[in-house]
Amino acid sequence: MSDLFKHQPSGFSRRSMLRAAAAAMAIPALARSTVAFAQDKLAGNGQVIAFSWGGLFTKGIRKYVYEPFTEATGIKVVDVVADVAEPQVKAMNQAGRVDWDTAFIQASTLPSMDEAGMFVPINYSLWDAESIKGTEQSVRLKSAVPVIASAMTLAYDKRALGNNGPKSWGDFWNVKAFPGPRGLTQLPANAKNNIVFALLADGVPKSDIWPLTDDKIDRALKKFDGIRPHISKWWSAGSEAPQLLLNREIAMSSCFDGRAISAIRQGAPIQMIWDGAYVNYTYWTVLKGGPNSENAQKLIAFVNRAAVAADFTTGTGYPGPNINQLDHLPSDQVPLLSINPENSSKVIHEDSAWLAAKRPDGKTNLEHIGDRWLAWRVQ
Amino acid sequence: MARTVILPTGNVASDSSAVAHPAGPTPWAWLLLPGGIFLALLFLVPLAGLLMLSLGMPNWSFARFVRIGGDPVYRAVLGTTLQISVSVTALALVLGYPMAYSLTTSKSSSLRTFLLIAVVLPYFTSVLVRTFAWIVLLGRGGIINDLLLKLGLISQPISMLYNRASVIIGMTQIVLPLMILPMYTVMSSIDEQLLRAARANGASPIAAFLTVFLPLSLPGVMAAVLLVFVNCLGFYITPALLGSLSDFTITMQIYSEVVDHLNWGSGSALSIVLLVSVLATLWIGSRFFPINQLLGLSDEKTGQDAVASPRTRKQWLMQLGSAANVLDRWLPSLRGYGISIVSSLLGTILLLPILVVAYLSFSSSAFFEFPAPGYSLHNYQAYISDAGWLNATFTSIRVALMATSMAMVLGATLAFGLARGRIAGRGAMVALVLSPIILPTIVVAIATYFVLARVGLQGTEFGLALGEAVYSIPYVVVLIVANLRDLNPAYERAARSLGAGPGATFRTITIPLITPAFIVAAFFAFLHSFDDVVYVLFLGIGVITTLPMLMWQSISQGVDPAISAVATLQVLLAAAVIIVSAWLRRRKSV
Numbered sequence: 015m016s017d018l019f020k021h022q023p024s025g026f027s028r029r030s031m032l033r034a035a036a037a038a039m040a041i042p043a044l045a046r047s048t049v050a051f052a053q054d055k056l057a058g059n060g061q062v063i064a065f066s067w068g069g070l071f072t073k074g075i076r077k078y079v080y081e082p083f084t085e086a087t088g089i090k091v092v093d094v095v096a097d098v099a100e101p102q103v104k105a106m107n108q109a110g111r112v113d114w115d116t117a118f119i120q121a122s123t124l125p126s127m128d129e130a131g132m133f134v135p136i137n138y139s140l141w142d143a144e145s146i147k148g149t150e151q152s153v154r155l156k157s158a159v160p161v162i163a164s165a166m167t168l169a170y171d172k173r174a175l176g177n178n179g180p181k182s183w184g185d186f187w188n189v190k191a192f193p194g195p196r197g198l199t200q201l202p203a204n205a206k207n208n209i210v211f212a213l214l215a216d217g218v219p220k221s222d223i224w225p226l227t228d229d230k231i232d233r234a235l236k237k238f239d240g241i242r243p244h245i246s247k248w249w250s251a252g253s254e255a256p257q258l259l260l261n262r263e264i265a266m267s268s269c270f271d272g273r274a275i276s277a278i279r280q281g282a283p284i285q286m287i288w289d290g291a292y293v294n295y296t297y298w299t300v301l302k303g304g305p306n307s308e309n310a311q312k313l314i315a316f317v318n319r320a321a322v323a324a325d326f327t328t329g330t331g332y333p334g335p336n337i338n339q340l341d342h343l344p345s346d347q348v349p350l351l352s353i354n355p356e357n358s359s360k361v362i363h364e365d366s367a368w369l370a371a372k373r374p375d376g377k378t379n380l381e382h383i384g385d386r387w388l389a390w391r392v393q
Numbered sequence: 394m395a396r397t398v399i400l401p402t403g404n405v406a407s408d409s410s411a412v413a414h415p416a417g418p419t420p421w422a423w424l425l426l427p428g429g430i431f432l433a434l435l436f437l438v439p440l441a442g443l444l445m446l447s448l449g450m451p452n453w454s455f456a457r458f459v460r461i462g463g464d465p466v467y468r469a470v471l472g473t474t475l476q477i478s479v480s481v482t483a484l485a486l487v488l489g490y491p492m493a494y495s496l497t498t499s500k501s502s503s504l505r506t507f508l509l510i511a512v513v514l515p516y517f518t519s520v521l522v523r524t525f526a527w528i529v530l531l532g533r534g535g536i537i538n539d540l541l542l543k544l545g546l547i548s549q550p551i552s553m554l555y556n557r558a559s560v561i562i563g564m565t566q567i568v569l570p571l572m573i574l575p576m577y578t579v580m581s582s583i584d585e586q587l588l589r590a591a592r593a594n595g596a597s598p599i600a601a602f603l604t605v606f607l608p609l610s611l612p613g614v615m616a617a618v619l620l621v622f623v624n625c626l627g628f629y630i631t632p633a634l635l636g637s638l639s640d641f642t643i644t645m646q647i648y649s650e651v652v653d654h655l656n657w658g659s660g661s662a663l664s665i666v667l668l669v670s671v672l673a674t675l676w677i678g679s680r681f682f683p684i685n686q687l688l689g690l691s692d693e694k695t696g697q698d699a700v701a702s703p704r705t706r707k708q709w710l711m712q713l714g715s716a717a718n719v720l721d722r723w724l725p726s727l728r729g730y731g732i733s734i735v736s737s738l739l740g741t742i743l744l745l746p747i748l749v750v751a752y753l754s755f756s757s758s759a760f761f762e763f764p765a766p767g768y769s770l771h772n773y774q775a776y777i778s779d780a781g782w783l784n785a786t787f788t789s790i791r792v793a794l795m796a797t798s799m800a801m802v803l804g805a806t807l808a809f810g811l812a813r814g815r816i817a818g819r820g821a822m823v824a825l826v827l828s829p830i831i832l833p834t835i836v837v838a839i840a841t842y843f844v845l846a847r848v849g850l851q852g853t854e855f856g857l858a859l860g861e862a863v864y865s866i867p868y869v870v871v872l873i874v875a876n877l878r879d880l881n882p883a884y885e886r887a888a889r890s891l892g893a894g895p896g897a898t899f900r901t902i903t904i905p906l907i908t909p910a911f912i913v914a915a916f917f918a919f920l921h922s923f924d925d926v927v928y929v930l931f932l933g934i935g936v937i938t939t940l941p942m943l944m945w946q947s948i949s950q951g952v953d954p955a956i957s958a959v960a961t962l963q964v965l966l967a968a969a970v971i972i973v974s975a976w977l978r979r980r981k982s983v
Contacts, residue, residue, distance in 0.1 A: 065935060068946030070953055094935025097946055102934060104655050105839055109846035113934055123655055195533070195552075200638055202645070203653035242638070247555050250633040251949045257525060260760050262534035263554070272950075280759060381654050385466075388646070391638050392469045 054086045056140065056316055061090040062309035065117040068095035070276075071330050078329030083316050089309045100127070103301060107132045112303035115310035118161050119297050121366035122203075122380045133157040133299040134307055140315035148320055148338035158297035159314065162272075162332035165352040165361060166199070166207050168287040169274045170266035171259045180266055183215040183290045187237065189244050194265025196241070197258055200248030205387035206369065206380065207292045210362060211268065212237040214290045224365035226383060235390050259284055272331045275350045286350070288357040294364035295335070327351065422814030425822060428807035428866065431799075435863050436829055439840030447662035457662035467643075467663070471670070474642040477557070477632065478625035481564045482572075485621055486614070488565065488739055489572035493613075495736040496573065497580040504733060506975040510968050511740030512570045514747055516920055517967045518960040519944035520567075524634040525761040526746035527563060528554065529753070536749075536763060560636040564628055566743060571624060571917065572617045578876050578910040579613025580606075597721035600714040608710070616875035619675075620868060623830050626671065643667055647833045657839065664836045671831045672824050747964055754957035761957075775955035781943065782959055788854065789923050789940040795858035796865055796922035801915055803862070804869025811870065812877040830867045834927040837863070842931040852936040860932045861925055865918035872917070876910035 064080070066072045072095055080091040096102060099117040104127065106112045119127060127133070135157050138146065146154070153160050168186055170179040171194075179185075180192045198208055210223055212234035223230075247264055249255050255269035256277035274286050298317075300310045317326055318334065324342035327333045333353045340348060348354050352361060369380040377385070447457055461467050496508050515523065530536050531553040538550040553559060583606060591601040629644040643663060650660035749763070754772050756765030776782055807826060811819065829837060841860045842851060850856030880903065888898040926941050933939070944960070947953035 067950060068938070068943070069950040070947070071950055072946075095938060095946065096930055096935050096942075097949065098652055098930075100655055101652050101839065102931060104657075105842050105931060106846075106934070109843055109851075111846045111849070111851065113852055113936070123653075126655070200633065202649035245638070246552060248638045251521060253521075253949055253952055254634070257760060257952070258528070260762060261528055261532050263528060263532045277760075282760070378654070381656070384649065384654070388470075388641070389466045392466055392473070392641055 056087045056089075056312040058087055058089050058309055058312060060306060060309060061092050062306045062313050063092045063094055063113065063115045063304070064310070064313060065094050065096070065099050065114050067097055067118070071332075074329030074331070075326065078325040079317050079322060082322065082325070083313060086316070087312060089312060091313065103127065103132060103299075104130075107302070110303070112301050113305070114301055115304040115306045116313065117299055117301055119158065119299050120203075121295050121297065121364065122369045122378075124155075124158055124297055124299075125367065125370040126378070127299075128157050132302055134302050136298075136300065136314065137311040140311055142315075142319055144320055144338060145315070145318040145336055148323075148336040149318060150335065150337075153295060153335050155297070158299050159318070160295035160335040161298045161317075162296050162330070162334060163293055163352055164296065164332060165271040165288075165291040165293045166204070166268050167271050167274060167291040168266065168289075169255065169259065169269035169284050170287075171262065171264075172283040172285050174262065174265040179285055179287075181287060181289060183211045184217070186211070186266060187215040187241055189241070192266070195246035195263070196244050197247040197249055197255055197264040197267030198245050199255075199268055200250050200391075202384050202388065203380075206364070206383050207268065208238070208387070209234040209383060210292055211290065212241075214362070220290075220362050223362060225368045226379070228386075231383065231386050235386070238390065256282060256284060271350075271352055276331050278350070288352070289360045291352065291357075291361040292364065293352055293358075293361045294366060419813070419815045422810055422816040424806040424810035425814060425816065426810075428803040428810070429822070429825075431803050432825055432829075432863065432866065435841060435844060435859060436837070437825070439837065439844055440828070440832075442843060443661040443836060443840050444665060446658050447665050449658055457658060458666065461662060461666055467646075467666075470641055470643050470646055471667075473640065474626060474644070477560060477564070477628075477640065477642065478622055480561050481568060481625050482618055482622045484561060484565045485568050485572040486618060489569055489617070490576065490614070491732050492569075492736040492739055493573045493576035493580055495732050496577050497583075499733055501733075502975065502979055504737065506972060508736060508740050509975070510971050511743045512573050513916075513971065514964050514967055515566050515743060516570060516924065517963045518747065518750060519941060519948060519956070520630050521634070521945065521948045522750055522956060522960045523566075523746055524563070524631070526749040526753075527559070527635065529749050529761055529763045530745060531559070554635065556637050557640060560632050560640050563631050563635040564625060566746075567628075567631065568621045568624055569743065572621050574913045574916070575617040575620065575872055575875060576610060576613040578872065578913050579616075580610050581909050582876065582880075582906065583609045595718070596714055597718045599721050600717035603717050604710045604714040612875045612878050616871050620830075620871055623671065623827065623867075626667065626831065627833055629833075644833045648835055651835050651839070657836075661836055664832050667833070668828060668831050672828070675824075675827075676820075750957055751961045751964070754961040756957075759952045759954040772954045772956075772958040775953070776958040776962070779955060781938070782940075782955060785938050785940045785943040788937060792854050792858050792861065792937070792939065793919050793922040795855065796861035797915055797918040799858065799862035800865035800869050800918040800922075801911070804866045804914065804918070805873055805911070807866065808870045808873035808877060812874045826870050827867050829863050834864065834925075835930075838928045838931040841928070842934075845932060851932060852934040854937060857929060857932045857937060858922070860928045861922040862918075864925075864928070865921050868917045868921065869914040872914040873907065873910050876907045880906050 066075055072093055076091070076093070084090055094114050100119055100123050103114070103117045103119070106114065107130070136155070136159055138154065149159065168180060168183060172179065174194055175192065180188075185192050186196065198211075206226065209226055209231060213223055213226075213230055214220070216233060216237045218230070218233075226234075247254075247258055247267075249258065249267070252270045252273045255267045256273050258264045259267060259269075260277070260282050269284075269286070271286065271291070274284055277284055278286070298314050300307055300314070304310060316322055318336050320336055320338035321342050323334045323336040323339035327339060327343060328347070333339070333351050335353075337353060340353070343351075349356070352358060369378065369383075371379055373379060373382055375382075448454065449457065492508055492512065496505055496512075499505050499508075518526075528535060532538070533550040533552060533554075537553070538547070541547045542550065587605050587609070588601050591605045592598070596604065626642075627644055629642060629648055632640045632642050633645060647660050647663050647667075650656045650663065753761055753763070753765060755768050755770070756762065757767035757769040757771065758765060759772075810816075811822065811826070816822070838860065841863070845851045845856045845859070850859070884902050884906070885898050888902045889895070893901065923939075924941055925939070926945055929937055929939050929942055933942075940959075940963075944956060948956050
């Protein structure tokens with residue numbers, strides 16, 4: 015356990031732009047919170063055992079959220095890290111030994127886990143009025159609230175396609191006008207994204223995409239028959255897409271916004287297209303039976319304050335749900351984010367509730383799409 | 394030093410125990426007890442849990458198995474998995490045998506050290522780092538395409554990646570140590586005088602190799618092939634990173650069921666199908682081919698009879714030798730350097746991706762770009778300034794050392810018990826010992842978590858080591874058994890007849906002769922624990938951060954600049970350990 019407490023991101027060095035932004039953002043927040051230590055309504059004691067994804071994400075959230083939180087409330091944050099949380103949460107719940115207080119849960123597995131009683135309700139009474147107002151009601155769920163919105167966008171190599179690159183998924187499918195090898199994800203859980211992209215390319219209006227009924231899946235798979243020979247790489251790790259664009263291995267690809275943004279900040283010649291980007295949420299949850307549930311509620315209330323939410327976005331590269339953070343973010347950062355109103359009007363939001371719903375055969379719609387995709391991919 | 398029994402499949406070890414103990418469980422069989430209890434608690438109990446889950450407890454039903462059996466998709470996925478595994482095993486054998494041969498017989502100790510480094514080092518880099526290095530080498534804009542374009546040999550970059558071939562090449566590089574080192578342990582115990590005797594009696598070098606060396610090396614080949622094949626079944630990251638869309642393996646599907654859909658019933662059902670089909674294949678195979686016997690796990694004569702009677706085999710070997718003698722006159726002579734040249738070349742190819750990583754660690758870009766846009770030490774600064782990397786390194790070493798000691802003690806006793814003991818149901822015992830590496834690690838890890846959580850050992854380094862030891866025991870057992878089989882009991886009998894007690898005999902004869910096998914077994918036990926990213930997910934339950942886990946997180950979620958520096962330092966450290974130990978050995982032998 016001792017390793018945990020030693021884990022200090024003392025030497026954490028991000029891009030210079032970020033550092034400048036950090037100086038602008040974090041200092042006021044810190045100054046405010048040290049003054050407010052005793053008065054902050056979230057003040058408490060002890061610790062909270064908080065899950066995050068490790069790597070740069072954990073370094074960012076620790077510096078921009080956890081440290082100010084401890085400053086403001088006196089509550090220490092202990093990291094638990096892994097690249098997925100859902101199976102461990104299920105295992106801990108079933109074993110009756112819940113060692114974590116919070117976990118990040120995918121939208122599509124959230125309902126079944128919630129039904130199984132793995133979470134306690136979010137205590138919105140601890141939230142500032144401003145946080146409530148800035149966070150859309152449709153995502154303020156009973157036992158979960160978004161930690162990040164992530165978008166899978168179309169991204170292309172500006173060296174290969176200049177400024178006249180593809181503007182939509184229709185262009186992605188147009189191999190004559192936009193030549194070059196292409197990439198898409200092969201992650202089984204993201205087959206739904208590919209299906210949606212194919213439907214958009216085939217001319218289905220955004221409002222008609224959901225639900226992904228079998229006739230629409232047929233239509234999408236047929237569309238894929240045509241493009242399959244042109245997809246030279248089906249990627250499976252998020253960092254592959256920008257890396258392959260940079261290596262000229264592919265000219266265009268689907269790519270997570272966080273990965274593309276971090277590459278662009280490092281000078282990669284990558285252009286993101288927001289039209290038809292697939293947006294979904296990952297949620298904070300407070301685990302039932304966790305050792306410090308009350309402190310977990312306080313951490314979640316804290317991170318959703320507009321100024322802290324802006325710091326969170328700066329530190330992790332992914333935006334949380336509170337739209338008021340736009341007032342606190344540096345202006346050069348805003349155009350790259352999915353919550354920027356200009357981008358958010360073009361994206362397509364996942365119907366997570368439909369994906370998680372059970373079919374007559376007992377499988378979820380998500381599993382059914384996975385089965386259909388698997389049958390197509392191995393044929 | 395005369396060797397009395399040289400028949401390649403002569404079952405010497407168990408013959409002796411048969412002589413000493415004509416019936417009933419022998420004293421050696423008691424050695425099966427500690428390892429057996431350990432596996433029962435930490436593997437059989439979780440396995441039973443899995444089986445219940447796949448049968449849909451509490452409502453028993455075979456529905457899941459029926460669905461798997463009736464679905465052509467699963468048959469296709471299983472078929473792909475088998476094709477990839479068989480191809481990789483075959484390629485690794487073809488490339489690995491000459492390298493193991495050079496490693497054993499080369500007179501040049503620097504060549505031997507070089508080969509050892511080339512084979513072992515690729516293990517010490519994260520799989521994603523290694524893949525990005527392959528892209529730099531083989532990609533469309535990579536070094537080789539660049540070279541071919543400049544030389545005018547091609548007019549368009551050719552795609553060498555993201556197909557079945559690149560999956561096989563990438564996996565072969567990873568499994569080569571597992572192929573080479575078991576063969577090496579057995580080859581190094583082959584008595585050179587036997588080859589000299591063959592040559593003196595008129596055999597050409599090729600004939601002597603084919604009739605003497607090759608047959609005597611077969612136990613090592615068998616152990617290596619078995620371990621590599623089973624290991625290949627569990628691959629899920631490399632096929633995804635280097636393959637095409639259709640290179641989808643059963644383990645990838647199991648991961649998706651378990652992690653994406655939390656559908657543990659289906660995940661366990663698929664795992665049980667995989668386990669049963671592999672064990673059934675091995676069992677059927679052992680009816681036609683003396684797998685057990687070659688591994689040293691049989692005390693029956695049936696395996697021998699199934700192949701051929703000793704007399705026909707002798708005749709067959711004679712004919713093979715004469716044919717090789719005739720052939721030898723027609724082959725160009727490389728003065729015995731042929732194998733050395735081939736294996737040096739292979740070694741160099743294996744090291745190329747690592748050289749690329751080392752070069753890129755000095756790049757000013759965090760991405761894997763070739764040529765580097767500029768040079769700097771900022772990758773190393775990023776590593777040094779972050780205590781997390783060093784902490785994770787020490788955690789990994791501590792856990793791996795604990796897991797290795799447990800696996801060595803329990804695995805070695807199991808190996809002696811299996812090779813020398815006689816007990817009813819030994820076949821079942823062999824299946825039990827092999828099963829932990831046949832089942833996908835993720836399902837075993839979850840099942841083990843429930844056992845550990847019951848006693849509060851989840852999230853402790855000791856608990857993690859317990860789980861990883863279960864996974865390492867099979868490697869230890871197979872490696873040691875393969876070497877025990879070739880351990881001539883005549884040596885031990887000679888020692889006993891000269892007045893040595895059983896303890897002294899064991900200490901002075903048995904232990905020294907199987908030391909190479911112990912070292913290699915410990916090496917793999919260590920490496921498999923050190924390399925693990927799955928057990929730690931569940932048994933470490935987020936509290937324990939190991940080095941491979943940190944590397945994976947740092948590269949799969951945006952490239953941390955420290956990553957190539959870490960990979961390079963890790964490789965340098967491993968190379969230093971190998972070179973120093975080779976140097977110490979040379980000093981000792983002088």
